């Protein structure tokens with residue numbers, strides 16, 4: 001990029017995800033943002049309640065979850081065959097299929113397709129895959145402006161911000177912040193917001209509609225993702241709420257869809273299960289307002305130049321690990337984010353990835369590996385409370401997978417032992433054998449006796465400080481249960 | 494009552510053994526009151542989940558071996574912790590597989606099937622919900638995550654609490670949200686842990702309860718530690734200790 005390069009679209013924040021510090025450090029910053037805490041509490045609380053109500057209406061919900069899990073498992077088991085079938089079906093239907101091993105390849109394909117059209121802008125349907133590969137920035141560097149058209153993505157883009165939720169990327173913003181962003185930024189990138197803009201959600205949505213309208217009508221190329229790709233027919237599916245996605249999918253001449261290889265489902269009939277699971281799990285609706293399905297190119301109707309870029313970008317590595325594989329079942333519904341007590345308090349930015357929350361904590365370290373500080377810390381960003389598994393429509397055992405990833409991280413550290421390894425080794429020795437344990441118990445009881453009349457300890461220096469900075473610590477009693485049992489009952493075993 | 498003469502092996506759990514001996518003592522009191530014979534196999538140490546959940550599977554394997562050694566001779570094993578019982582049932586088979594020890598895996602499967610949370614033993618095995626307890630206080634119950642989602646004790650604690658004489662049991666708002674303890678999470682992510690615990694403590698205070706009761710002392714140590722620092726004036730008590738109280742008893 002030359003210094004004279006003038007950006008076409010709002011610049012995202014400085015820095016990279018991979019350069020972020022560990023989760024606990026990011027979380028501490030986010031926890032201090034009272035506005036964020038309030039926005040998240042309100043938003044996740046509302047959506048959780050809606051989900052519960054809608055799920056309760058379906059008596060066979062557990063069977064549906066099992067069916068969703070089974071279909072995805074079968075697909076993943078034979079992914080190679082289904083992908084070939086998908087390519088054949090797409091080609092037969094008039095779409096051009098491209099394969100991309102990683103983000104760089106995928107971005108290069110999209111850039112060259114757009115350049116071949118001779119245009120310098122695209123409209124975008126909300127898509128996690130293009131976020132993951134950072135397509136917008138790749139296009140920007142090639143002099144192509146990518147306009148987000150999903151309302152929440154638009155708020156994020158105009159706000160020079162990063163998404164913090166997979167379904168509601170601007171969940172961390174409230175409406176007065178959105179008003180300010182629209183007033184400040186819209187005029188720099190197209191139709192300005194009206195001067196009398198209020199923070200009424202309908203007024204804000206109307207401003208976005210006007211701003212986006214000229215972009216929809218002008219665009220020759222659209223870029224989308226897909227929620228599902230049907231191997232049998234080559235049908236792609238986009239599930240959305242606003243209809244902006246459908247504008248992108250129908251108006252331009254060229255449609256480029258960037259699709260992760262895990263999105264494939266075998267047949268159209270399989271969609272029945274997912275279309276019942278997804279809306280109720282994600283927005284707490286019986287059915288989402290817009291479901292668009294297209295099969296290649298239809299002469300005289302909609303885009304005539306249809307491309308599908310199938311991306312791996314780490315997915316085959318995830319697939320190769322039997323413990324990690326279930327993450328590929330994800331149908332990004334975001335129920336696990338909304339229910340997660342950690343996510344609710346820190347928001348998405350602390351996770352240093354486009355995939356935040358519980359699914360992000362298991363997916364990101366698998367896709368990117370665990371060499372950076374942030375990726376190493378993500379498997380530990382959970383209390384293992386299990387709420388995410390309970391709500392996941394495809395039964396991804398996130399807590400078990402977190403434990404599995406923690407093992408991978410701990411195993412890597414084996415050769416560079418630090419404080420934690422020493423502490424674990426000491427505790428391991430204590431608990432490995434009854435006689436060691438009894439010795440340690442006597443030491444603890446002695447500590448208890450040295451602090452007569454104290455039931456709790458207040459603030460202490462490190463290494464106790466992470467606990468005692470905010471919590472008192474009980475003093476061990478002078479007699480353990482075991483000692484009491486032996487004193488009063490004698491040895492019985 | 495089927496309790497008469499039933500022999501039960503007590504799995505005290507390491508944290509109760511050292512830090513909260515009143516809880517296993519209360520289990521002994523209640524079970525003996527119901528006519529059980531309680532034994533405490535001294536080979537036991539810990540369920541190992543502190544190691545497992547921090548990623549140190551190898552360090553947890555000796556605990557699995559100790560557990561099998563201590564309890565393989567018993568038909569009924571009871572622990573006053575949804576979390577530790579959950580770890581035994583859910584993680585020990587995985588750890589035995591990790592150790593690559595088939596004999597251990599077979600033993601584990603057997604003991605795991607005979608391991609009960611205290612509330613399960615009372616309600617399912619002994620068939621009692623009224624254990625003769627008396628506790629004339631305003632109480633709120635926090636269903637700890639592992640007791641509900643791993644050990645799956647369901648509404649058994651409520652069944653038991655609702656039969657306690659004199660109790661004023663008040664519902665806890667947002668009861669199903671985690672308190673933020675999370676084992677080593679509490680020190681690896683102390684700020685998030687405390688933020689979650691503060692919300693839990695706030696809800697406890699809202700109820701006007703004198704006592705917060707749970708089936709897991711680790712969670713109580715976290716929520717109680719916060720409330721104690723804040724001089725919140727709410728006491729914490731393990732469910733077993735509450736159930737051990739009788740009319741004319743102490744407190």
Ligand code: SF4
Pocket residue numbers: 281329330331332333334335336337359388391392393394395396
């Ligand atoms: S992991 Fe499950 S709950 Fe979370 S987003 Fe994916 S499908 Fe939804």
